[in-house]
Amino acid sequence: MHAYRTHKCGQLTKKDEGQTVKLSGWIHRKRDHGGVLFIDLRDTTGLTQCVVDQDSPQLQEIEKWRPESVITIEGRVKARHPGTENAKMTTGDIEVYIDNAILQSAADVLPLQVADEDNAGEDIRLKYRFLDLRREGMHKRIRLRNNVIASMRRRMWDQGFQEFNTPILTASSPEGARDYLVPSRLHPGKFYALPQAPQQFKQLLMVSGFDRYFQIAPCFRDEDGRADRLAEFYQLDVEMAFVTQEEIFATMTPVIDGVFKDFANWTGTDHRVEWLPNLTYADAMSKYGSDKPDLRNPLIIVDVTEVFAREDVTFNAFKGVLAKGGVVKAIRAPGVAGQPRSFFDKLNDWARGEGAAGLGYIQIEGGEGKGPIAKFVPAEALAVLKNIAGLQDGDAIFFACDMPEKAAKFAGKARDRICDDMGVREKGVYKFCWVVDFPMYEMDEKSGKVDFSHNPFSMPQGGMDSLEHKNPLDILANQYDCVCNGFELASGGIRNHKAEIMEKAFAIAGYGKDVLEKKFGGMLNAFRYGAPPHGGCAFGIDRIVMLLANEPNLREVYAFVMNGAYEDQMMQAPSDPTPEQLRDLHLKVVMPVKVETAEKKTA
Numbered sequence: 194m195h196a197y198r199t200h201k202c203g204q205l206t207k208k209d210e211g212q213t214v215k216l217s218g219w220i221h222r223k224r225d226h227g228g229v230l231f232i233d234l235r236d237t238t239g240l241t242q243c244v245v246d247q248d249s250p251q252l253q254e255i256e257k258w259r260p261e262s263v264i265t266i267e268g269r270v271k272a273r274h275p276g277t278e279n280a281k282m283t284t285g286d287i288e289v290y291i292d293n294a295i296l297q298s299a300a301d302v303l304p305l306q307v308a309d310e311d312n313a314g315e316d317i318r319l320k321y322r323f324l325d326l327r328r329e330g331m332h333k334r335i336r337l338r339n340n341v342i343a344s345m346r347r348r349m350w351d352q353g354f355q356e357f358n359t360p361i362l363t364a365s366s367p368e369g370a371r372d373y374l375v376p377s378r379l380h381p382g383k384f385y386a387l388p389q390a391p392q393q394f395k396q397l398l399m400v401s402g403f404d405r406y407f408q409i410a411p412c413f414r415d416e417d418g419r420a421d422r423l424a425e426f427y428q429l430d431v432e433m434a435f436v437t438q439e440e441i442f443a444t445m446t447p448v449i450d451g452v453f454k455d456f457a458n459w460t461g462t463d464h465r466v467e468w469l470p471n472l473t474y475a476d477a478m479s480k481y482g483s484d485k486p487d488l489r490n491p492l493i494i495v496d497v498t499e500v501f502a503r504e505d506v507t508f509n510a511f512k513g514v515l516a517k518g519g520v521v522k523a524i525r526a527p528g529v530a531g532q533p534r535s536f537f538d539k540l541n542d543w544a545r546g547e548g549a550a551g552l553g554y555i556q557i558e559g560g561e562g563k564g565p566i567a568k569f570v571p572a573e574a575l576a577v578l579k580n581i582a583g584l585q586d587g588d589a590i591f592f593a594c595d596m597p598e599k600a601a602k603f604a605g606k607a608r609d610r611i612c613d614d615m616g617v618r619e620k621g622v623y624k625f626c627w628v629v630d631f632p633m634y635e636m637d638e639k640s641g642k643v644d645f646s647h648n649p650f651s652m653p654q655g656g657m658d659s660l661e662h663k664n665p666l667d668i669l670a671n672q673y674d675c676v677c678n679g680f681e682l683a684s685g686g687i688r689n690h691k692a693e694i695m696e697k698a699f700a701i702a703g704y705g706k707d708v709l710e711k712k713f714g715g716m717l718n719a720f721r722y723g724a725p726p727h728g729g730c731a732f733g734i735d736r737i738v739m740l741l742a743n744e745p746n747l748r749e750v751y752a753f754v755m756n757g758a759y760e761d762q763m764m765q766a767p768s769d770p771t772p773e774q775l776r777d778l779h780l781k782v783v784m785p786v787k788v789e790t791a792e793k794k795t796a
Contacts, residue, residue, distance in 0.1 A: 194267075195215060197215065197217040197265055198215050198216050198217045198265070199214045199216075200214050201216075201237075201238040202216055202218050202234050202238055202240055202284070203236070203238030203239025203240070203241075203284060204238060204284070205241055205287050205289070206283070206284065206287065207286045207287055209270045210270050210271060210272050210287060211269070211271075212269070213267065213268070213269055213270075213292075214267070214268065215265065215267045216234055216236075216241055216243070216266050216289065217236065217263070217264070217265040217266075217297070218234045218235050218236035218241075219234070219235045219236070219260075219261050219262070219263055219327065220234065220258060220260050220261060220262050220300075221233040221234065221260065221308050222260065222308050223256075223258075223260065225256070228252075229245070229246060229247050230244070230245040230252060230256060231244055232245065232291075233308075234266065234289075235327075237332065239283055239284060240282055240284065241284045242273075242279075242282075242284070242287075242288040242289070243268065243288065243289045243290075244288050244289070244291065245294075246290065249291065251291070251293070251294055258296055258299065259300045259301070259302070259303075260300065260303065261300040262296060262297075262298065262299050262300040263296075263298040263300075264295060264296055264297055265294070265297055266289065266291045266293070266294045267291070267292055268289040268290050268291040269289065269290050269292065270287050270289055271287065271288060271289075271290055272286060272287055273285075273286060273287060303324065304317060304320075304321050305318065305324055305325065307328055319755070319761075319762045320762040321763070322752075322753055322763050323763075334742050335750075335752050337456065337459060337738060337741060337750070338734070338738045338750055338751075338752075340455075340456070341455075341456060341734065341738055341741065342409055344452045344455050344456075345409070345429050345448065345732075345734075346409070348447070348448045348452070349407045349431075352405070353404075354405040354406065354407045354431070355405060355406060355407075356406075356408055357398060357403070357406055357408060358408060359388070359391040359395065359408065361387060361388065361411070362385040362387070363385060363388050364386060364712065365384075365386040365712070366388075366389065366392065366393065366713070370389055370416050371414070371415035371416065372386040372387065373386065373387040373414075373415050373424075374387075376779075376780055377778075381778075381779035387413035388410075388411075388412060388413065389412055390410070390428070390430070390731060391408060391410050391412075392648075392650060393650075393715065393716045395408070395430060395431075396432065396690075396716060397715070397716060397719055398432060399432055399433075399434045399688075400690075400716075400719045400722075400724045400725070402434075404434045405432075405433050406430075406433075406729075407429065407432075408429075409427055409428075409429060409430075410427065410428050410731070411426075412425070412426055414426075422747070423735065423747050423751070423754060424755065424759050426733065426735050427733075427734045427735060428731040428732060428733050428734055429732040430729075430731045431685075431729045431730055431731065431732075433727060433729055434725040435726055436726070436728055437728075438629070438673060438687055438728065441687075441728055441729065441730060442471075442627055442673075445683075445730060445732075446468060446625075449675070449682070449737075450625075452737065453466045453737075453741070454466050456741045457623065459742065460743045462621060462743075464622060464623055465623070466623050466625070467622055467623065467624050467625065468626065469488055469624060470626065471627045472486075472627070472628050472629070473629055473630045474630050475630065477628050478601045479494065479496070479601070480494055481494060481605055481608065482494050482522070482603070482606070482607075482608055483679075484674065485676040485680060485681040486605070486676065486679065487609065488624040488676075488678075489620075489622060489624050489678060490608060490609060490612040490617075490619075491612070491617055491619070492524050492525065492526065492608045492612050492617075493524075493608075494523065494601075494604045494605070495522070495524075495525070495581055495582050496523075497521050497581055497592070498520045498521045499577070500521070500570070500574055500581065501515060502515055503574050505571050506569060506571070507569045508566055510553075511592075514594050514595060515594075517596070518596065519594060519595055519597070519600065520594070520595070520596075520597050520600050521592055521593070521594045521600070522594075522600045522601060523578075523591065523604075524590065524591045524604060524607055524611055525582045525583060525584060525589075525590050526588065526589045526590065526591060526611050526615060527585070527587070527588050528588065529587075529588070530556040530557055530563075530586075530587045530588060530589050531587065536614065540552045540591070540611065547603065547606060549593070552592070553566045553592045553594075554566065554589050554590060554591045555567045555570065555575075555578075555589065556588075556589045557579070557584050557589070557590075559586065564589075578590070591607060609679075623677055623678060624677065624678060625675065625676070625677045625682075626675075626676060627673050627676075628674045628676055629672075630669045630672075630673075631646065631669065631672040631673070632647075632666065632668070632670065633645070633651070633653050633668040633669060633670040633672075634646055634668060634701065634702065643665045643666070643702060643703070645702050646670075647684070647686075648670075648672060648684065648686050649698070650688050650695075651671050651672045651686035651687065651688065651689060652670070652671045652686070652688060652689040652690070653668050653670055653671070653689070653694070653698060654669040654670065654671055655668070657691075657693065660694065660697045670686060671687035671728070672685075672686040673685055678740060680736050680739075680740065681733075681736075682732055682733055682737060682740075683730045683731060683732040684731060685728065686728060686729075686730075687726070687727075688726075688727050688728050690720060690725065690727060691724070692717055692720040695709070695713075695717060735750060770782070
């Protein structure tokens with residue numbers, strides 16, 4: 194007989210009745226029923242109920258073993274007594290009567306409960322992550338992650354993609370976030386960077402003649418922590434040669450569609466998967482106030498600037514903003530005119546919490562406008578407003594007035610908040626779409642300089658001609674995102690594969706040729722020796738698992754993670770280097786100077 198087990202804890206059924214078996218696992222729960230001891234024994238496959246009879250010579254010893262101790266038991270499989278079966282367990286028709294038990298590893302008093310939820314705080318959960326991961330929910334989610342990645346790999350292989358690994362130690366690259374730097378011992382004063390993405394390497398693979406590449410790629414970005422972003426994350430990284438944007442969509446849509454259909458009902462709630470038509474960036478911002486709109490929300494934003502620009506409309510709070518080039522965005526909320534005043538007051542309070550003056554609105558009742566703004570909008574102007582927004586009796590309409598970009602973003606937040614307060618967000622569906630035609634450049638508000646608005650390696654639409662003859666802020670990129678339920682799941686583009694276009698594109702953003710050669714010399718040089726048109730994308734694996742598991746926090750779908758301050762409380766990272774390490778790396782630590790406040794100085 195095997196030293197530790199003949200079966201796993203989730204395998205035994207009634208057909209095994211009468212067998213002598215050996216099981217190993219963790220003590221999940223213990224229950225003493227009048228001298229008869231019941232132990233739920235757990236491993237990664239499930240639970241088996243084990244019984245220690247009152248006449249067992251090991252009873253007194255086993256009673257001392259704490260939950261989460263690891264044990265091996267040998268015993269006989271018996272059918273449970275009628276009426277004591279547990280239909281919720283795969284092993285619920287049987288139990289194992291223990292003839293012999295061995296304590297493999299004793300557990301101390303637990304800092305958090307494994308068998309039951311005890312609302313342990315995040316600090317405790319992360320410090321004792323190995324215990325947290327034993328919990329059924331965490332265990333299932335980590336297995337889900339494995340299964341999602343396996344499904345992705347299989348689908349990519351089936352389409353002729355090859356998996357290649359790219360370097361972790363590389364050069365710093367402007368990908369939109371701070372790099373994690375690694376000092377070089379052999380080259381004093383110089384640093385490697387951990388990759389924000391394998392961008393240059395996957396493009397170089399296309400230049401090298403590998404037609405279809407993918408990788409489950411680790412990426413690192415030194416950004417502030419939040420629920421849907423971690424310092425270290427993984428993505429399904431993809432690149433293809435001789436492809437158009439439409440071919441990339443046709444290739445990757447079935448992969449992601451299949452993954453979501455495989456696991457759409459994982460939480461026990463039926464979900465369907467729906468792909469909507471492509472959406473331009475301009476339309477996304479105009480209609481939804483976001484470049485990653487949640488399309489389960491039926492509310493649409495409309496521009497009603499012309500209404501409030503009319504001479505007969507006297508709402509001066511908006512007039513002053515319009516005079517400076519501002520706009521008025523509006524969200525129609527069907528059927529809420531009959532809501533109590535508190536419904537509108539709560540929205541006003543929310544808007545103030547977002548830094549706005551409030552959330553103005555008009556209700557339509559009996560064909561007339563009511564509410565705090567209605568008196569400033571005469572009947573003729575109200576008729577125009579109804580026509581633009583499709584207003585009907587019983588509707589309300591909410592307004593956001595600011596400069597164009599700020600108005601769009603605030604209206605987008607208001608759209609989601611109003612939707613939630615109305616309770617009209619569609620349930621049981623994953624709604625996908627590709628957002629296309631992103632702007633190539635944007636104006637930095639602080640510096641007033643033109644910079645890349647997204648991926649700097651995308652091919653500008655119109656190529657060199659656009660770069661030479663268009664206002665940079667009017668140039669669109671061959672850049673796209675895949676969004677689902679309000680999350681950006683993927684970003685990608687058709688790449689710039691011509692050295693001269695790359696030089697011009699970076700020059701517009703203020704990067705001289707010397708900087709380009711220094712930072713991207715490898716890829717730029719490769720383009721001079723024959724580069725195929727190519728493109729790709731990268732899907733965030735963590736966010737996909739988060740959506741499928743219906744978890745709002747990425748830390749719930751990762752095995753080992755840091756806290757919001759990027760501290761690993763289990764492994765005690767980051768840690769202080771030793772003097773020897775600093776000496777080897779030719780480094781000296783200079784701590785930030787603490788500035789005393791005036792209050793402390795005068796205290």
